Structures are given as C-alpha cells and as structure tokens.
Amino acid sequence: MLLDLTLTPNRSLDRRHAGWLVGAVGALFFIGGLRFLALGAWPILPFMAADLALLWWAFRASNAAGRGHERVVLDADALTLHRVSAQGAIRRFGFEPLWTRVQVEETPLGDAHVFLAARGRRVRVGSFLSAPERREVGATIAAALANYRTGSPSTSSIV
Known part of the structure; x- marks a missing residue:
C-alpha cells in the first residue's frame, strides 16, 4: 500500500x-x-x-x-476514497491513479478546497478539516500519486 x-x-x-x-x-x-x-x-x-x-x-x-471520517487509500491498482458519515453510511469513490489529479482551489478569503479529479469527475476531500490541513492533505496525496507514476511502467516504450 x-x-x-x-x-x-x-x-x-x-x-x-x-x-x-x-x-x-x-x-x-x-x-x-x-x-x-x-x-x-x-x-x-x-x-x-x-x-x-x-x-x-x-x-x-x-x-x-465527529464519528464521520474519510480514508484515502492508494495501492497498486487504484486510488480509493472511503467516506463514512456520522451515521455509519459508507460511500466509496474509486479513481485510476495514472489519470487522477489533486486540485487545490484557493478562495479569495484564504480558504482552500481539495478535490480528486479524473475523467470529468471531481470529489471533494477533507471538507471538515481546516484550510492548512487541507493543503497538507492535498500535497501528501499529490506526492503519493507522483511517486506512484514514477514507479509504474511506461506505455510509451511499447512497440
């Protein structure tokens, strides 16, 4: 993982x-x-x-x-966001790691919103966190995706 x-x-x-x-x-x-x-x-x-x-x-x-939480998991074949509501309902969002981008949108008031975006779909991450925490989470996910991409085999060498 x-x-x-x-x-x-x-x-x-x-x-x-x-x-x-x-x-x-x-x-x-x-x-x-x-x-x-x-x-x-x-x-x-x-x-x-x-x-x-x-x-x-x-x-x-x-x-x-406070019982609600989110879990972001990047493994060998997928990036998955598990969102658990305060009532215990679970929603899963799956992304292809090679196509997924982390978008950090800054607002004029200094707030930040983090989204996972891939193929026309955007999902917000960590909406309950403070703005500095969201920026840190966005940077962490972006670094993990960049690390994943450098370690994955390239399709440009296929003849």
Whole structure:
C-alpha cells in the first residue's frame, strides 16, 4: 500500500470533558438561579434551564458529527476514497491513479478546497478539516500519486 490516510474531524472536547463543562455551567446556573429566585425573578429560571439543555444538545451533536471520517487509500491498482458519515453510511469513490489529479482551489478569503479529479469527475476531500490541513492533505496525496507514476511502467516504450 503506497498511501493510507485517515482523516477525522477535529473535536476540542471529548465526551467526558464536555459532560464536565455542562455540569460546571449547570452549577453556575443553579447558584445564579437561587439568587434570581430570592429576588423574585423566577421567570428567568426556565430560560436558564433551556440554555443548559441547548448547550448539552450542541455538545452531543458535535460529538455525534465527529464519528464521520474519510480514508484515502492508494495501492497498486487504484486510488480509493472511503467516506463514512456520522451515521455509519459508507460511500466509496474509486479513481485510476495514472489519470487522477489533486486540485487545490484557493478562495479569495484564504480558504482552500481539495478535490480528486479524473475523467470529468471531481470529489471533494477533507471538507471538515481546516484550510492548512487541507493543503497538507492535498500535497501528501499529490506526492503519493507522483511517486506512484514514477514507479509504474511506461506505455510509451511499447512497440
């Protein structure tokens, strides 16, 4: 196998630490809620509870989205992109390595998008990564394809 890259989304907090953060915010809201209750401003308490529930939901959704990933594999006869969604659905995109090009498109705002392109078909790679990470992944795939092409037999010598 000439290249085997697994690309995963970045997550700032794992599940355990997100639980600690939501618990700490809940404790602060509880203390603040007692103060509002003592002042007679009890209608604020449901909004604080809704804020805490939305924070918990956001971390849970972020953690669930982090289960998706992509895997780029270059072996002797194919370049394959395996895209696994957060729900576990797998899509495979196969490319002929001799014809495949890596296209890195820069945007005016400094972002970069990486595509694998071959024979009129383009597939985006690493859309969940940051722009510098996408540039690095594009360069890595391009270098592996260049290495593959120099090692493969040439058809120009066939008589």
